Amino acid sequence: MLKSVFLIVTLLNVKQYAEVYFHGKKDEHFSLISDVNVQINARFIGIRPAGRSRDFTWIQAIGLMFGSHNFTLEATKAENWDQEADHLKFTYNGMSLSVPLGHSSVWNSPDQNLELERTSATNSIRVTIQEIVEISANVVPVTEEEDAIHSYGIPKNDSFAHLEVQFRLFDLSPKVEGILGRTYQPSFKNPAKSGVDMAVVGGDDKYKTSSLLSADCNSCTVFTSGKNVAERK
Numbered sequence: 503m504l505k506s507v508f509l510i511v512t513l514l515n516v517k518q519y520a521e522v523y524f525h526g527k528k529d530e531h532f533s534l535i536s537d538v539n540v541q542i543n544a545r546f547i548g549i550r551p552a553g554r555s556r557d558f559t560w561i562q563a564i565g566l567m568f569g570s571h572n573f574t575l576e577a578t579k580a581e582n583w584d585q586e587a588d589h590l591k592f593t594y595n596g597m598s599l600s601v602p603l604g605h606s607s608v609w610n611s612p613d614q615n616l617e618l619e620r621t622s623a624t625n626s627i628r629v630t631i632q633e634i635v636e637i638s639a640n641v642v643p644v645t646e647e648e649d650a651i652h653s654y655g656i657p658k659n660d661s662f663a664h665l666e667v668q669f670r671l672f673d674l675s676p677k678v679e680g681i682l683g684r685t686y687q688p689s690f691k692n693p694a695k696s697g698v699d700m701a702v703v704g705g706d707d708k709y710k711t712s713s714l715l716s717a718d719c720n721s722c723t724v725f726t727s728g729k730n731v732a733e734r735k
Contacts, residue, residue, distance in 0.1 A: 524681050526706070528557045531565075533709045533719045535683040538675050540634050541567040541717045541725040545576075547664065551655040558654050560664035564639070565714035567725065568631055571595055572715050573616060575629065575639060575665070583643035583661040588624040590641055601627070636670040679721045681709050 526532055528548030535542040543565045548557035563576040576591040592599045594611060601609045601618050609618045617630045621638065629637040643661035644654060656662055674686050684690055708721045717725045 525556055526559045528559055530706075531711045531714055531716070532706070533680040533683075533711055533717070533722050534564075535635075535669075535671065536679040536717060536719070536722045536725050537677070537683060538724055538726065539568060540631070541722065542635070542669075542680070543711050543714050543716070545714050547662065549655055549662070551653065558652070560644070560662060561667065562664055563714055564637070564665065564667060566629075566631070566635075567715060567717065568634055569615075571611070571616070573629070573631075574714060575627070575637075577641040577663045577665050580643065580661045580663045581659050583663065586624065589663050590625060590627055590639075592618065633672055635672065638668040640666045642666055675724070677724050679724055 524532070526544075526546045526548075528546055528550070531543050531545050533541065533543050544561045545563040545565070546557075546559045547562040548559035550557045563574060565575075566573045572593075572595060574591075574593045578589045578591050580587070580589055588603060590601075592601065594616065599609060601607055601620055603620070603623060605620060605623050607620045610616065615632050617632075619628045619630075620626060621628050625641040627639050629635075629639065641663055642665075643663050644656050648654070649656045654662075669682065671686065674683070676688050678684070678686050709719045711717070711719045711722065
């Protein structure tokens with residue numbers, strides 16, 4: 503699961519049930535998955551109180567490139583959090599799209615390869631790209647309780663709405679890269695201490711991308727626009 507925690511963002515490799523902690527930086531983009539047929543990036547937001555050496559970070563948006571298509575999912579800014587208001591924003595191939603409000607409302611791309619389904623009336627969505635990935639995402643705020651416990655220093659005029667995201671990935675190649683993707687490599691060894699499932703991982707320099715829809719990080723050498731599942735096999 504992808505969620506915000508003290509100083510770091512947690513990513514769960516559902517296949518191996520391994521948590522990977524990644525600090526990231528506010529207002530930057532990083533590659534989560536880079537493979538032959540898909541590139542998934544995240545945009546981080548955050549805050550750095552006086553005296554801290556690192557940002558507190560949360561994921562604000564996810565960008566996907568697959569075949570010749572692209573898709574983005576964002577949590578929109580909310581001054582005061584209202585669960586009844588929808589804070590999800592989507593684009594497909596650079597164009598805004600709308601998914602009707604209401605549980606189980608569905609939108610499909612013209613080629614039927616991308617499906618969006620609301621899993622609650624507002625702020626929750628399941629994204630499915632056939633044979634590639636299934637993503638469950640919720641928009642949530644940083645609560646007053648979390649702010650008090652961790653001393654984030656959240657301003658009164660921003661709830662820091664962000665995404666909690668869970669991935670289910672299919673048919674990855676052995677050369678898959680990215681912050682989360684590397685944990686799917688056959689040769690991956692968890693750098694955490696023995697008996698500890700989680701690992702604090704660096705890689706700001708390896709996985710930083712220039713935008714939400716770019717595959718130009720230093721380790722993004724696998725994804726090729728236009729490739730699809732059939733071509734890779």
